Amino acid sequence: MAMLKARTEFASALNQICAEHGIELEVVIDSIKEALLAAYRRDFGIDEKIKYEAEVNSQTGESRIFSWSTGKKKAKKDITPPGFGRIAAQVAKQVLLQKIREAEKSAVLAEYSKRVGSLVNGMVLRFDGPNVIVDIGKAEGVMLPQEQTRAERYQINQRLTFLIKGIQEGPRGQQIIVSRADNDLVKALFRREVPEVASRAVEIRQIAREPGNRSKVAVSSRQTGVDPVGSCVGQKGVRVQAVINELDGEKIDIIQYSDDPGKFIAAALSPAEKVEVDLDETKKMAKVSLPEDQLSLAIGREGQNVRLAAKLTGFKIDIKGREEKKEEKKEEKKVKVSKRRKKTKK
Numbered sequence: 001m002a003m004l005k006a007r008t009e010f011a012s013a014l015n016q017i018c019a020e021h022g023i024e025l026e027v028v029i030d031s032i033k034e035a036l037l038a039a040y041r042r043d044f045g046i047d048e049k050i051k052y053e054a055e056v057n058s059q060t061g062e063s064r065i066f067s068w069s070t071g072k073k074k075a076k077k078d079i080t081p082p083g084f085g086r087i088a089a090q091v092a093k094q095v096l097l098q099k100i101r102e103a104e105k106s107a108v109l110a111e112y113s114k115r116v117g118s119l120v121n122g123m124v125l126r127f128d129g130p131n132v133i134v135d136i137g138k139a140e141g142v143m144l145p146q147e148q149t150r151a152e153r154y155q156i157n158q159r160l161t162f163l164i165k166g167i168q169e170g171p172r173g174q175q176i177i178v179s180r181a182d183n184d185l186v187k188a189l190f191r192r193e194v195p196e197v198a199s200r201a202v203e204i205r206q207i208a209r210e211p212g213n214r215s216k217v218a219v220s221s222r223q224t225g226v227d228p229v230g231s232c233v234g235q236k237g238v239r240v241q242a243v244i245n246e247l248d249g250e251k252i253d254i255i256q257y258s259d260d261p262g263k264f265i266a267a268a269l270s271p272a273e274k275v276e277v278d279l280d281e282t283k284k285m286a287k288v289s290l291p292e293d294q295l296s297l298a299i300g301r302e303g304q305n306v307r308l309a310a311k312l313t314g315f316k317i318d319i320k321g322r323e324e325k326k327e328e329k330k331e332e333k334k335v336k337v338s339k340r341r342k343k344t345k346k
Contacts, residue, residue, distance in 0.1 A: 014061065023103040025058060031099035032056050032063065039091040040065050044081060051076075105173075108139045112176050115164050119188045122178065124158045134162060134178055141178035142170065149180045151212025152248055161246050163188055181211040186252070189243045190217070196231040203228075205257040208311035212250055216268060216308045218257040229254050253308075261286070261315065268309035269317075272298035276322075285316045292321040 018025050036054035046052060051070060056063045063085065068076035081087075122134040122141060132143040132154050141162060148154070162178035163185040169175075179185060187204050196202040201223040209215040219228040232254045233240050240252055253271075258264040265286050266275040272294045278287040290298055298319055299306050310317045 014058070017100065021100055021104055022107055023100060027099060027103055028096065029056050029058055031096050035091050035093075035095035036063055036065060038095070039087055040081075040084070042091075043087055105139075109167055109174055109176065112136075112139060112164060113167050116166050117184060117188065118164055119185075119192060120162050120164050120178065122160060122162045124154050124156055124160070126156065127154075134160075136162065136164075136176065136178065139176055141176045143178050143180065147177065147179035147181050149212035149248075151250075152180065161185075161189070183207040183209050183215075186215050186217065186243065186247070189246050190232060190239075193239045193242045194232050194234070196223075196226060196228075201226050202231050206312050208308040210304065210308065212248070214251040214253070214304060214308060215247075216253045216255055216312045218255045218264070218268070218312055220257040229256050255312070261313065265309065265313050265315055265317065268312045269298045269305065269319075272305075279315075283316075284314060285318070286313075288317055288319045289322040290319070292323070295319065295321040 014028060015025065017023070018028055033054040033056055036056070037052060040046070040052070040054075049070060050067050053066045053068075053076070054063060055066065064078055064080045065084065066076045067079050120136045120141070122136040125133045125135045125140065127133070128142075130145045132148060134141040134143055141164070143162070147165065160180065162180060163182050165177040165179045165182055165184075167174055168177050186207055186209060190197045190204060192198070194202065197204060197219075201221065203220050203222055204217060205220050206218040207215060217232070219232055221228040231239075234242075240254060244250060244252055255264075255267045255270060258267065261281065262277040262279055265277050265279075265288065269275050269288065269290075272290055274294060275288060275290045275298070278289075280286070288298070297305070300308075306317055306319055
């Protein structure tokens with residue numbers, strides 16, 4: 001009676017484990033069967049000419065080992081050794097726990113695979129060689145070297161926002177890849193901070209990024225009356241500043257997208273002004289000229305501005321300065337004089 005009670009308690013515990021961990025009973029039963037056969041093989045050996053099978057009663061918890069000759073399964077016989085339950089218990093427990101962990105991990109991976117492309121808050125847990133291991137809630141994420149931003153120095157317990165990039169096979173099985181360097185991180189942050197982007201009234205058309213330093217984001221409107229650049233910048237720059245803060249101070253230029261390559265290239269070279277573009281669309285090349293005093297702005301520090309503009313537009317850009325016409329210089333001088341006079345009056 002005591003044995004029956006123990007078995008009944010075992011079955012109840014088994015069902016409880018399945019319910020708590022969201023695992024199908026069949027998965028657990030199969031893992032126990034595998035454990036029983038492994039234990040029998042280890043302690044009693046097997047005959048390769050004979051087939052073996054473990055059976056587990058999910059209601060009572062009773063387990064048995066059967067064997068039969070090849071091709072004569074109907075003639076199988078019970079070969080469960082005396083006391084086999086005690087021998088197999090520890091092995092069964094270990095394999096059962098392993099199967100539970102695997103099933104739980106599969107469930108978590110399935111959940112995070114549905115969230116690929118979205119943001120997740122995480123905390124740096126440890127470093128595994130060049131990889132950064134991140135606590136992202138129900139699981140750990142792996143930030144590979146190519147997903148890290150060179151300008152950032154990661155520290156244990158540091159909290160950051162990450163992009164869930166995908167599920168990837170690693171040395172220890174499937175792992176969740178998170179990123180701080182992917183362009184889609186910028187896109188997802190704007191989707192979070194800008195309602196017009198979330199509702200798709202404003203569309204992010206292109207992103208060119210040097211992670212940790214600077215990004216150029218080309219936007220367009222899909223709804224009449226909506227200013228795409230203004231929407232992303234926000235009142236007093238509050239929206240774009242929220243994205244910048246999440247990216248640890250990375251500079252962001254928001255640019256009006258245009259189907260006209262010339263206009264798009266001129267906009268992409270901002271903050272430079274008075275840009276003139278001569279296109280060769282076949283070769284995807286653009287010759288750009290602008291006033292000498294705008295040249296350094298267009299090129300940027302170490303060529304970063306023009307490099308990002310080329311990435312954004314898909315054109316190779318050749319820049320040179322030009323002398324301003326006398327009329328332009330005179331007009332500029334008038335404006336300066338006018339401003340000076342206004343200051344004098346004050």
